[in-house]
Amino acid sequence: MKQDGTLLSDPSSYHSLVGALQYTSPLPNLILHFLLIGSISLCMPPNDIHFAIVKLILHYLEGSIDYGILVLFKPGPITYLSAYADADWIGDLFDSNSTSGCVIPLQVVSVKQLRSKSIICQQKKCFRCSSTRFSSLTDDSKNHESITTIRSHVITKKYQLGATYKHEYASKPEDDYSTSFLNVLSKQLEAFYLFSRPHTVIGTVIGIVSVSLLPVETVADLTPTFFMGLLKALVPSILMNIYIVGLNQLFDVEIDKVNKPDLPVASGAFSMSTGITIVTASLLMSFAMGIIFKSPPLFASLLVGFLLGSAYSIDLPFLRWKRNAVLAATCILIVRAVVVQLAYFLHTQNYVLGRPVMITKSLVFAAAFMCFFSAVIALFKDIPDVDGDKEFGIQSFSVRLGQERVFWLCVNMLTLAYGAAVVIGASSSFLPSKLVTILGHLALASSLLVQAQSVDLASKASVTSFYMFIWKLFYAEYFLIPFVR
Template sequence: MIQSLSSSCFSSTVHLQPERGALTSLRRMKRNRIILNGDKKNIIFTGFSDHKILDPNKSFGNSCDKRIAHRIGATSDGEFVLQPKDDIKKMLTAIYNFSRPYTFIGIIIAISSVSLLPFTSLRDLSPALFVGFFQSLIPFLFLKIYVAGINQVFDVEVDKINKPYLPLVSGELSMGQGKAIVWASGFMCLAVAVMFKSPPLFFGNLTPFLLGTAYSADLPYLRWKTKPTLAALSIAALYGLSVNLGVFCHMQKYVLGRPLVLTKSLGFTVTFFTLFSVVIALSKDIPDVRGDLAFGNPTFSVKYGRKKVFSVCLAILLTAYGSGIVIGASSSFLICKLVSVIGHSTLASVLLLRANSLDLDDDEATQSFYMFIWKLFYVEYALIHFIR
């Protein structure tokens, strides 16, 4: 066990109580040296007359007793390393950032919403609903970590220009740690989907697993992110088809035990989010033009310019919202008609206002707009329940 010790503690005498067996007192210290660890100091003591483990439960001097944190341990060179006690916190934060958590919000909202689409009355509510929801959620969360992670593993050099804050680029995670997270998440995604014995869930995860690999992996015939059309189709299949169809069919057949029936709300959901996913695929590259140019990634934004791609994205989104207004207005339920028409009209208006104020030459502004699109994406999952 390595034990963290604040540097101020070293003004006090260090004592070790005798212990029977493996633990023994520290007899002699020849030298120490200080190395930097970010903005912290690691103090390394070397040259012990015997290389036995210190007992972290023993006294370390009056002023230090209370401040000994979590780690003291010996290296292979007989060095005792005292590290900052927030190292674990930094590691967890790095893993959190590596998983791109904003996409977690989307998948949780999507699964929560689509899980309710097959339900026709309050009598359908039962504990099976919650079981089915978590069966859908768990493998898709692992899938999201895998897809986000494999993209970062193969994009380290590009991200040094486009996204220098990502953990692999900044050094918060090593490449080995990143790869371990990616492959563990991919394995868990497929293993959990198989364990639940639901073909819709399995294929709903397998398809984006394969597409995510093809999108990012720098292997022959793959690396589809450098092929704009295949990249757009991959993302559309992930967000438009796999999640929505997989979760809906799982809930309808394997939770409710009903024959598979494609409803009006499901048809709208798949169509709307497929269009929306195409916009996500196109707009995500708008802030990254400089890096993509430097590394020869021929995205649509590189080939045709930011302005044209942005105009196409805006047109697709307005078309999707227009379809929501038209289909919502055709509903036979007044509340559904009102919510659908007013809701989609409001979102379209907010989109236009934000788009008109956007500076396409500002990478930070275009990245902010991309995140705004995700927020619109989330809101739509509330409106789909009024398409009846």
């Protein structure tokens, strides 16, 4: 092309076009030809053959606009680019010109990799054109040193470029590293939040606080000793809660990929080893605190939770009780209705306040009402999970009886429990307690029936939303229980 073709009378438009095309570098084979043409043409006046090939490049661009790797930049400091390069002086076997190679990774993915040969022009300026290769890589390139060979040379030099947006901001290495660290930390915390099943943790916290208030007789009982005793009950119980729900996720990975694909282990946000580490650490810390605090009711509640939670999930002979609908419901009912009410009541009354054991009306009401509520939660939690349970042989009540029948059974059970609570509230001799108990339970029952009418049982999202609403009713009940006197 040096001798062929007619020189362009006005090469400015050509040079402008060639300059603009430099920003199409993520295209695979096109850039090889473009860099060759661009480098040669910049070393000599361009001709009509150069211009025709550039038009072919534009035609290629028009037909492949959706190909390649899309990188979206936002205003402000953005990704820090790292360029790795190597040079081999007069290394070309044919013309003794210098050759070199480079890799330009964007974060952990190498988006540009090429070899080039320097072309020395009469103007004593050096331009580089691609002589062999351009590639977009999708493999993991976190260790950039692992990309070692480009034309049999080891990359030895590294150059870093501060990428900018509209030339307004320039990133710094420390900014990029801190931003990357914060992003990773944020994602890990979010994954841990989902792994802990926060609605169960909230239920545990509210339940323990509510039951711990039942032995309180006067405001004078609310001393620092009381709150320290409450804290000693909360922390190990939350850790045991994380153990129970985490263990269930470790043994339900394949089921969760169908029923709850957003959970960390099922989605891959947490590896199996990470999940095992969290579960093991939570269990050990929970038991260690239970032993150190020397409260028999507290340690007993942790031990029962551990045994039933393990039997519910672990896939061993005579275990994996979640396969059986009755055993699964029994596990939840014992922990939520009996252990939480009795153990933490005795922990506060006897261990914290130092009073003799005495069963009160409010404790009996709490245990009886939560038997209904825990049974409802045990039944309802499987309604949105029918597909995965059927596939993996989990014989829940929803699988055996059908979603609609179980749904209305749960609603009717809660309605009956609220009715009984209103009657018990009416029997109270203390007027404020009577009003709060009656009006509060009537309001909760009304909201339950209204919400139930709007549920679409064919929609998993609608059923799941109502299930979370039931948990909110569960939280609300614990605010009413201390008023039952």
